[in-house]
Amino acid sequence: MxxxxxxxxxxxxxxxxxxxxxxxxxxxxxxxxxxxxxxxxxxxxxxxxxxxxxxxxxxxxxxxxxxxxxxxLGAMVKTIKSSGCLSITPLGGFMMNSIEGENCLIKTLNGKTYSGTIQTIKPSVHISGDDARNLKRIDENMEIILDEKVFSKEDTKSLGIEVGDFVCFDARTVFTNSGFVKSRxxxxxxxxxxxxxxxxxxxxxxxxxxxxxxxxxxxxxxxxxxxxxxxxxxxxxxxxxxxxxxxxxxxxxxxxxxxxxxxxxxxxxxxxxxxxxxxxxxxxxxxxxxxxxxxxxxxxxxxxxxxxxxxxxxxxxxxxxxxxxxxxxxxxxxxxxxxxxxxxxx
Structure with a gap:
């Protein structure tokens, strides 16, 4: 047809x-x-x-x-850490390693949007060596690093970010000439x-x-x-x-x-x-x-x-x-x- x-x-x-x-x-x-x-x-x-x-x-x-x-799939903000980073709780069933290093958006209750990156709590092998490699990819070992100058929980809260805000993963959509579609x-x-x-x-x-x-x-x-x-x-x-x-x-x-x-x-x-x-x-x-x-x-x-x-x-x-x-x-x-x-x- x-x-x-x-x-x-x-x-x-x-x-x-x-x-x-x-x-x-x-x-x-x-x-x-x-x-x-x-x-x-x-x-x-x-x-x-x-x-x-x-x-x-x-x-x-x-x-x-x-x-x-x-x-x-997505996530929500579970806690705002003392460092100003965010811990997350998942929406839907996915492996945490599948979102490691992914860019994301945080959608606040008052309509603001902030960007960040999802990382493990030990994201660098130069600092943590095998501890970084062997860290279990589970909720409590993942966090969002905000693309904002925040150094404390109070800094992050001042942006309007709160527990329960939605976290959206970057879809990274690609259409190839060979007919494939790659995307979250x-x-x-x-x-x-x-x-x-x-x-x-x-x-x-x-x-x-x-x-x-x-x-x-x-x-x-x-x-x-x-x-x-x-x-x-x-x-x-x-x-x-x-x-x-x-x-x-x-x-x-x-x-x-x-x-x-x-x-x-x-x-x-x-x-x-x-x-x-x-x-x-x-x-x-x-x-x-x-x-x-x-x-x-x-x-x-x-x-x-x-x-x-x-x-x-x-x-x-x-x-x-x-x-x-x-x-x-x-x-x-x-x-x-x-x-x-x-x-x-x-």
Whole structure:
């Protein structure tokens, strides 16, 4: 199908450029609202800040929902140290070594933004030698060095920085000529860009939908309760568009749409998975089926909350998930193709 790859990249670049750790997602939701306004698509914002788009179909009773989450990994200020440096507490599950040496922004409650760098408490081998090399990378051994002349707790507090302020990691987004996308937070902003483009494509091509189809952009997935509420009534099928996880002993690929058979929450619906696989086979869409033992999704949250749904999980393969991540436009377009084909399937 003829997709506008430049448009997909534009959406993805814009979305990745807006910091949105769990709990700090108003700005990114506002961006999505503006794009939906440009498309003249109606939407609603849920009480806890998620975004819900509904595209009417011929069958209004049995609804389909595609979800993606716009919240990312991040941190919060845990304490202000006597040195003026900041200790942090993580938002979401990541390895502390994956953020060592990363630039970051601190967003204060009064709207100010300060920059800094995340380091260990022993960042120099010239000073600490093997102690620096062998230091365990855990919360209490990490700190933020502010890009401000601060020498005490009082100096830092005078800037307006307080416990509970959000810490946003530098995304460092790169698009290569060979089709790769390297960035933090491809989980799950690649999927958000895909769903935004899906809405645009359906709207601009006047595609008739056999079922009313909703697009749920959740904002608390990384902390476990993203799609636990506000799912449209009469939803029968809920497909979480998140990511595949290529790596050691995995079947997933950056160049394909990955279909999850089972994750830490258990198996996804077999009949729904079969539909997805059959569509890939019928339409020559590159796909991989995989199992992720240390993974959960918005669909998992919905099931745990008691929703009676058939659930599925798909997404482009994202290498080095929850670190500095990478995917390929082939995987993004394969995921997009499967979603658009599924939207049109009886």
């Amino acid at each position: 003829n997709y506008n790859i430049s448009e997909i990249k534009k959406y993805l670049k814009n979305i990745l450029s807006i910091a949105s750790p769990s709990g700090f997602t108003e700005e990114i939701i506002d961006y999505l609202k503006k794009e939906l306004d440009n498309l003249k698509v109606s939407y609603q914002v849920t009480n806890k800040g998620a975004l819900l788009v509904t595209l009417p179909g011929e069958n209004h009773t049995n609804k389909r929902v595609f979800s993606a989450h716009v919240d990312t 937070h491809l989980d799950d902003k690649a999927s958000v860009a895909i769903l935004l483009y899906t809405i645009k494509y359906i709207k601009e091509n006047s595609i008739k939908l056999p079922y009313t189809t909703c697009f749920y952009i959740s904002n608390y997935e990384e902390v476990g309760h993203g799609a636990s509420s506000s799912i449209p009534s009469n939803t029968k099928e809920f497909i979480s568009v998140d990511m595949g996880a290529p790596g050691l002993d995995q079947n997933s690929s950056e160049y394909a749409v990955c279909i999850c058979a089972k994750d830490s929450s258990g198996p996804y619906d077999l009949s729904l998975r079969k539909k997805l696989v059959d569509l890939c086979v019928k339409n020559n869409i590159d796909y991989k089926i995989d199992i992720y033992p240390h993974y959960g999704s918005d669909a998992s949250a919905a099931l745990r909350a008691g929703w009676d749904l058939k659930t599925g999980l798909i997404g482009t393969g994202v290498f080095s998930s929850h670190g500095y991540e990478r995917t390929h436009m082939d995987g993004i377009t394969a995921t997009l193709d499967l979603i658009i084909k599924y939207c049109q399937t009886e």
